[in-house]
Amino acid sequence: MGGILRRATILALVGLGALCSGQTTRAEMPTVAVIRADVFSGAGPEAKINADARYAAVMQALKADGIPCRETADSIMTRYGLPEVPVAIMPWSPCVSDAQLGHIRAFLNRGGRMIVFLASRNDLSADLGARTGDIAREVLAGQFHSMARVSDAIPALPRQLDFGINRAGELWPAAGGRTVYTWHTRAGSDAGMAAVVMSDRGAVIAAPPSAGDNGQLRLLLRGLIGHFAPGLWSALAPQDPALVGPVGHYRSMLEFNSALRRAEGDYLSGARSDMREALGLLSSVPDLLATGRQEEAIAASRSAKQRAWRAWWRSYPSYSPEMRGVWASDTVDGGWNDAIAKLRAANFNVVFPYMASGATAYYPSRVLPRTANCCGDRLAEAIAAGRKHGVEVHPRILGLFTMGASAELKEQLRAQGRLAKSPSGVDSSWLCPSNHQNRLQIIQTAVEMVKDYGADGVQFDYVRYSWTDRCVCENCRKRFEADTGVRVNAWPADVLSGAHKSRFLQWRRNMLTSLVRTARQKVKEANPSATFSASVFINWESHRDSFGQDWKAWIDEGLLDFVSPMTYVGDTDKFQEWVRKQEGWAGDKVPVAMGIGPFADINPRPTPQVVLDQIQAARKLGCEGFVLFNYREALAEDYLPVIGLGATSTPAEIPTRARR
Structure with missing residues (x-):
């Protein structure tokens, strides 16, 4: 490609x-100050309860709109004044001192604006263009049902706000002030009392703020703050x-x-x-x-x-041919039919579920014992869903990994000499690659998948050693000496760090390559149309030694129909560096479906945007497709819809033919 x-x-x-x-x-949201009442001298035992509830209601309303706020209090304002913000809100402070009033006036004089609920001092109200009186109880039920806007002078204020309270503060406009809301009854008639009075310096509201007003407080505060600090509208709308x-x-x-x-x-x-x-x-x-x-x-x-x-x-382009795949577990969120339907809706064309390890199967296999927690036939379910929706299913074999094996099965494998061994002991998570029975089972499992189940292909994963110092079991020693003609005196020291290290590393590579070679041959004999691929580690140059995975040699020999390097890197620049190397190692001999890891164990985890960037980078650098790790509900909900809008907006054929 x-x-x-x-x-x-x-x-x-x-x-x-x-x-x-x-x-x-983008416009910056203005910050407001909210004054919490904490001075209650002579105000009565209920004052603090009411003040805290009203303060919480204002904070909740501001938070709902994402308006940043600075919390302050009566006592703090007495000592330090109000912060440098465009608007300050007093939810209810029943005992405003002379010192506080002086700081409020200083705040107003330097251009700040105040929004005060139920002002407790007439001189504070007067500074804001209002006059306040006593608390009035409703004479008729529903007298203070709603606030109705008086004029269109401030159009961003809602025309009507439904508060439904049974008492309100007496309020009139004073010098410099004007009524912007009046109380209306439940029947819709004017109750003849001001509800909000406003001036150029602020506003006084004749009702207490309440969290139970179904968002009406939020609308009122938003309108008032937006009037006094117009940047709010530039930020919100x-x-x-x-x-x-x-x-x-x-x-x-x-x-x-x-x-x-x-x-x-x-x-x-x-x-x-x-x-x-x-x-x-x-x-x-x-x-x-x-x-x-x-x-x-x-x-x-x-x-x-x-x-x-x-x-x-x-705006992302869609291409064909292109491999668009996901790796998956043996089961998926929502079941196979749902998952593959969602993949198809996003024009993905292949899924790679693991259906066997080297020791157990997640379906009723004739070759491998079944995992203890497996029920039904998961491989058949996946393939049936793939056939239904036109998505290819390439089951993965986790080649030399013993995942899914019970403790009893691992003990049997150990007793049979089939587990890998390091200088410090047996590795119960890994099979010995030189053991004939291990190799035979892996090959027979691949054949079973493409022949008996008719899988579209099979993918080898975990075809590697678990680390540099294994396997050093006695069978590996015999095979190494027989294959190389070398007599090892000090095993395993001579092959791990001594004179025969280089030959041992090459022998390990040959051991895995021969397994891949035979498996491909048998798969093609069983089902010539089935594809044979491998998911491989990111760094062939070093991993061919540390893990024995010589995947460039597999490509050079023509053993793979395509390859998927697992390039799980969060940084896209580093991702591109690896893709350039991997494309060079592939040598234009085989399609490369680049592995991208939105749910791999990496930090930071790639976002949908990063995944799209990496898909585009892989395309630009010559890859024939991509495979995402791995399918789950979050991938289906957060990634597939975004990718499907552009990058995979049209169907694509799968490019599995050699490039040449």
Whole structure:
């Protein structure tokens, strides 16, 4: 595919190759101060309970909108004044001291604005353009049912807010103030009392803040803060595409849209359509705010950003032929039919479930004992689902790994001399690669999968040693001496660190290569159309010694129909460095389906964006496909839909033929 691909100018690669510099150009949310009451001299025993509840209600409302806040208190304000913020909120402080009032006035004089609920001092109310009286109880049921906006002077304020309280503070406008809300009854008539009075310096509200008002407090605070600190609307409901972002690798919708307009390619038509919708949504925000429809304005702005991100995902091109696979366990979330249907919906074309280790099977095998926790026929279920949805199933054999084997089975394997051995003892997790029975079972299992079950292919995994110092069992000694003609006096020291180390490393490589060679031959004899592949470690140069996995030799000899290096690297630059090396080792002799690990044990874990970047990087560097590790509900919900919007938006054939 190095020849077909993929040298076209595409937005995703522009973003990948040169990320836009600088910070995201979005509006900053204004910070507000919230004053907690902690001075209650002479206020009565219920004062603290009420004050804490009202403070919590305001904090909850601000948090719901993501408005950052600085917490302060009466006692702190008395000593230090109010912080440098555009707006301060007093949920209810029943005992405002002269010192506090002085700090509030200083705050107002330097341009700050106050929002006060049930002001406890007339001089504080007067500073905000209001006059307050006593607490009035409702005369008729439903008298204080709702607040109705008096005029359109502040259009971002909601037209009506339903509070449904049974008492309210008496409130009138004073010098510099004006009534912006009046109380209305449940029947909708004017109750003749001001509910909110506002001036250029702040607002006084005749009702206590409550957490049980179904979001009405949040709407009121949002409208008032947005009036006094207009940057709130630029942050909550931005209408300028230059302030909405990031979008993909671009700082803003404006930058992405400019790049999209310059780019060429019919495959971008869907992305362009989404961007037109996104820009249309943004253009509706001013009118929505002007008519007091806060929620709709915010929803339109958020939908615009979501639509812009959808356009970004759709800007990734889709190619064929291409292998689009996932590794999987023997069982999957939702069952095989559901999982493969979701893979097919995203135009993935192959799944690699492990169905056997070197010691046990996850299906009723004639070759291997069945794992203790296995029921039914998982291999048959997976293949049936694959046939139904048109997705190939290539079961994996975890070649020399003993996963799934019980303690009793491992003891049998140990007694039979079939477990690998290190200088310090037996490795119960690994089979000896030179043992004839181990090799025969692995080969027979592969044949069983493609012949008896009709699997589309089989993939070898864990075809390696567990480390450099094994296997040094007595059978390996005999085989090594017979194969090389070398007489080893000090075993295993002479082969691990002595004169025969180099020959021993090569012998280990040959042992695994011969296993792969025979397995391929038998698989092709049993089912000529079945593919034979391997998932391999990332670094052939060093791992051929440390693990004996000489996968370049397997490719050079033509033993694989394709190879999947497990390049589980979170950093995309480092990922590309490895892919370049792996493509060089493959030598344009066999398709490379690059392994990418969104759920591998790496830190940081690749996000959907990083996975797409790595898919694009692999394509750009000549790979014929990719395989993701591994299938689970989070992959189906968070990754497949995003990838399927663009990068795999059209079906693809599987490229398993040799490149030459």
